[in-house]
Structure formats: C-alpha cells, structure tokens
Amino acid sequence: MNETETRKLDRKSFLKIIGGALALVPLFLIFPLIKKRIMFMSKKKLVEIPLDIQEGITFFPDCIVNRRGKEVKVFSSRCSHLGCRINRQMGSELVCPCHGSRYSTDGEILSGPAARDLEVLEYRADEKTKKYIITIPV
Amino acid sequence: MAASFLRKIFEQWNRRLPTIGALDFAFFMVAVVSGVILVLPYDVTAPKDSLQVMMLTSQGGVFFRSLHYWSAQAFTVLALLHVIEFLLKKGEEKVSSGLWIRLSVGIPVILYVMLSGFILKGDAEAELARQIFGGLVEALPLLGDYLSFIFLGREGDLQIVYVHHAATATLFTWIIIIEHVKRFWPDLVSHIYAMGLSIVFSVIIPASLHSSGDPVVKGPWYFIGFQEILHWMTRPVLSVAVLVLFLSVFMGLPKINEKYRSRVKIFFSSMLFIYFIFTIIGWAFRGAGWQFQVPWQ
Numbered sequence: 001m002n003e004t005e006t007r008k009l010d011r012k013s014f015l016k017i018i019g020g021a022l023a024l025v026p027l028f029l030i031f032p033l034i035k036k037r038i039m040f041m042s043k044k045k046l047v048e049i050p051l052d053i054q055e056g057i058t059f060f061p062d063c064i065v066n067r068r069g070k071e072v073k074v075f076s077s078r079c080s081h082l083g084c085r086i087n088r089q090m091g092s093e094l095v096c097p098c099h100g101s102r103y104s105t106d107g108e109i110l111s112g113p114a115a116r117d118l119e120v121l122e123y124r125a126d127e128k129t130k131k132y133i134i135t136i137p138v
Numbered sequence: 139m140a141a142s143f144l145r146k147i148f149e150q151w152n153r154r155l156p157t158i159g160a161l162d163f164a165f166f167m168v169a170v171v172s173g174v175i176l177v178l179p180y181d182v183t184a185p186k187d188s189l190q191v192m193m194l195t196s197q198g199g200v201f202f203r204s205l206h207y208w209s210a211q212a213f214t215v216l217a218l219l220h221v222i223e224f225l226l227k228k229g230e231e232k233v234s235s236g237l238w239i240r241l242s243v244g245i246p247v248i249l250y251v252m253l254s255g256f257i258l259k260g261d262a263e264a265e266l267a268r269q270i271f272g273g274l275v276e277a278l279p280l281l282g283d284y285l286s287f288i289f290l291g292r293e294g295d296l297q298i299v300y301v302h303h304a305a306t307a308t309l310f311t312w313i314i315i316i317e318h319v320k321r322f323w324p325d326l327v328s329h330i331y332a333m334g335l336s337i338v339f340s341v342i343i344p345a346s347l348h349s350s351g352d353p354v355v356k357g358p359w360y361f362i363g364f365q366e367i368l369h370w371m372t373r374p375v376l377s378v379a380v381l382v383l384f385l386s387v388f389m390g391l392p393k394i395n396e397k398y399r400s401r402v403k404i405f406f407s408s409m410l411f412i413y414f415i416f417t418i419i420g421w422a423f424r425g426a427g428w429q430f431q432v433p434w435q
Binding site for chain 1: 270272288365427
C-alpha cells in the first residue's frame with residue numbers, strides 16, 4: 001500500500017466530517033436565541049422598601065439594608081465570591097452560607113474565601129410613596 | 139497492593155451478587171420509572187410546596203419520592219464503584235475510543251443529573267446548590283453566562299433544570315448505558331435486587347426536605363467535598379479549570395503509554411481519596427455559619 005492510498009478519504013470518514021460540520025450549524029442558530037432570552041430575563045430590577053425600615057440589619061432577597069439612625073446603607077446580598085445570597089447574621093458579622101465568607105455589617109470583607117466587599121447599591125428615597133427605591137444591577 | 143485488594147473485593151461481589159454494572163443499570167431504571175411517576179404531582183413553579191403537599195397528603199407520594207431518592211443515590215455510588223472496577227480491569231483498552239470519550243462525559247452528566255434533581259427540591263439546600271453552581275459556571279470566561287443559562291437557567295426559574303433532569307441528561311445517560319452494556323433493560327435478577335433494596339430503604343428512611351428552621355445548610359453529599367475545596371479558593375473558577383483538565387486526561391487515558399497510565403490511575407485514586415477526606419470534614423465537622431462542630435453536636 002503506497003502513501004497516496006493510505007491518505008485516501010473513504011466514504012465513511014467523509015460522511016463523518018460532513019455530519020460533524022452540519023452539527024455546528026444549529027449551534028450558530030441557537031446562540032442568538034439564548035442571547036435574546038438571557039437579555040430578556042436579565043433586566044435591572046427596582047426594589048421598594050419602606051422608609052421606616054427597622055434599625056440594624058434587614059435581609060431582602062436581593063439586598064441587605066443597614067440602618068443606623070438616619071444613615072442607611074444598602075448593599076447587594078450576593079457574596080463577592082460566587083454570588084450566593086447572604087441571609088444570615090452571626091453576632092456582628094454577615095456570613096455567606098455557601099463557603100463561609102464573612103463581612104462586617106457595612107459590607108466590608110473580614111475573611112475569605114471572598115476577596116472583595118459586598119457591592120454598594122444605589123437608592124433614592126421617594127417621599128410620595130414613603131419608600132426607598134433600590135436599583136438591583138443585573 | 140490496594141489495587142489487588144480492591145480487585146479481589148470486586149471479584150467476590152461479582153461472583154456472589156449481580157455484577158456492579160448490572161446492579162447500577164437496574165438502580166438507574168428504578169430511578170427513571172419512579173421519576174416519571176413524580177412528574178405528575180410535581181409543580182416546577184412551586185417546587186417545595188408541591189413536594190410538601192405530595193408528601194403530607196399521600197403515603198404514595200412519600201414512597202415514590204423516597205424510591206426515586208434512594209435508587210438515584212445507589213446508582214451514583216455504584217457508578218463510582220463501577221468506574222474504579224473498570225479501570226482496575228483495564229477496561230479503557232477494551233472499548234472503542236469514541237465510546238470511552240462518551241463514557242467519560244457520562245461521569246459529569248451523571249453528577250449533573252443528580253445535582254439537578256437536588257436543585258428541583260426547591261428547599262434551602264437546593265437554593266444553595268443552585269447558587270454555588272450558577273456562580274461557578276457564570277465565572278467562566280466568555281461562555282460562562284451562556285453555559286449557566288443552558289444548564290441551570292435563571293435564578294428563581296427551575297424550568298430548564300427540570301427539562302434537563304427529566305429528559306435531556308437522563309436520556310443521554312440511558313443512551314450511554316445502552317451503548318456500554320449493549321442491552322436496553324437490566325436483567326431480571328439485578329432488577330429484583332435494585333427494586334428490593336430501594337423499597338427497603340424507602341420504607342425505613344423516607345426522603346425528607348430540608349427543614350426551614352435548621353440553620354445548618356449543606357449541599358448534596360457528593361459535592362460537600364467540593365464545597366470544602368471552594369471554601370479555600372479565592373478564585374473559584376480555577377477549580378473548574380482543574381476539573382476540565384482532569385476530565386481531559388481521563389478521556390485521553392487509553393492513549394497514554396501503559397507505563398505512565400498506571401501512574402495516572404494512582405494519581406486519580408489519590409485525588410479521590412483526598413476528596414473523600416474533604417467530604418468527611420464537611421459532613422461531620424461543619425456547623426451553622428461554617429463554625430467548627432463535632433458530629434455528635
């Protein structure tokens with residue numbers, strides 16, 4: 001058998017290559033669909049909480065509010081390590097349930113595995129509705 | 139020495155009982171059939187509520203959910219044992235390279251089937267597992283957001299996870315099993331063993347949901363070790379890179395020179411042992427808020 005014969009493409013291999021190439025076509029069609037779906041589902045969210053929220057830490061699904069007198073701080077409840085929702089205070093610390101990262105009640109990182117503070121969120125007070133309106137990023 | 143000891147155990151097992159592979163297939167079928175029954179009362183828009191209603195109002199609901207749970211756990215454990223047994227027998231040399239790659243991909247798919255089932259419980263533990271894996275996949279560069287959506291959907295919406303658990307990933311696993319064992323159904327004796335053991339466990343220890351009053355929230359047992367590893371990693375995306383690397387090496391195992399292949403197998407066994415240690419640490423010594431606790435506390 002010479003070299004030319006061994007390199008010859010047989011029918012089965014040819015069909016395999018064509019089949020593989022055709023399998024990529026749906027991928028190109030599916031990705032824009034997924035992208036649109038993600039964009040549709042990932043909109044900025046506005047959360048409303050009452051102006052007379054209690055003193056200290058209050059947990060909401062998307063944010064954590066720390067009120068000290070007239071000073072109000074709002075930060076994301078998503079841990080900066082893997083995005084888990086922080087919903088627990090132990091003493092003066094906020095603890096991530098997933099991997100145990102610890103933050104101060106001001107959202108500053110105290111111990112890892114997370115390396116960054118909790119994200120501070122923008123909010124405004126609406127005197128008409130007597131609510132804080134918090135913008136939750138995507 | 140450890141390898142020959144394990145080989146002897148597997149040989150004794152296969153001589154006295156249905157083979158590990160056959161039993162594994164039978165447990166898979168029990169999980170599939172009980173899963174199909176659970177589809178009827180399960181509501182993907184209110185997962186925890188629908189499960190609670192099912193379990194509080196019907197003895198059959200408790201039974202079939204437990205049957206699904208225990209058969210799936212047994213399937214996972216036996217799948218792991220079968221992989222070890224297969225490697226000890228140098229099984230990678232006996233299958234085609236295409237099938238070996240599909241079997242290798244089957245390992246993460248099985249874990250995904252298990253994880254998606256865990257997430258579909260909809261309780262605090264399930265939410266935790268979804269957040270960890272969602273965050274982990276989203277952290278991947280370029281395709282992270284896409285992959286997270288494809289496999290886990292969006293937070294608070296379990297539809298995609300449900301479809302994959304009940305159909306896509308289960309079908310893929312079934313097809314791989316059929317191609318591997320060259321039969322559609324498990325044999326009757328294995329089926330009787332699998333059904334009998336699943337029923338006994340379901341009656342003695344019914345599957346429960348996580349109590350909302352329990353401050354200790356952990357992932358499924360097979361991922362507790364991984365959760366411990368992530369606890370020490372500031373850049374969790376590296377863990378995914380390492381797992382992809384391991385899987386790639388596993389896929390390429392038949393191509394590795396036989397002289398080095400046994401070393402690679404020893405390396406994998408060592409990793410599995412270390413993972414087992416991490417699992418024990420996480421399971422026994424982790425309390426609420428990641429505080430240290432002893433098992434009897």
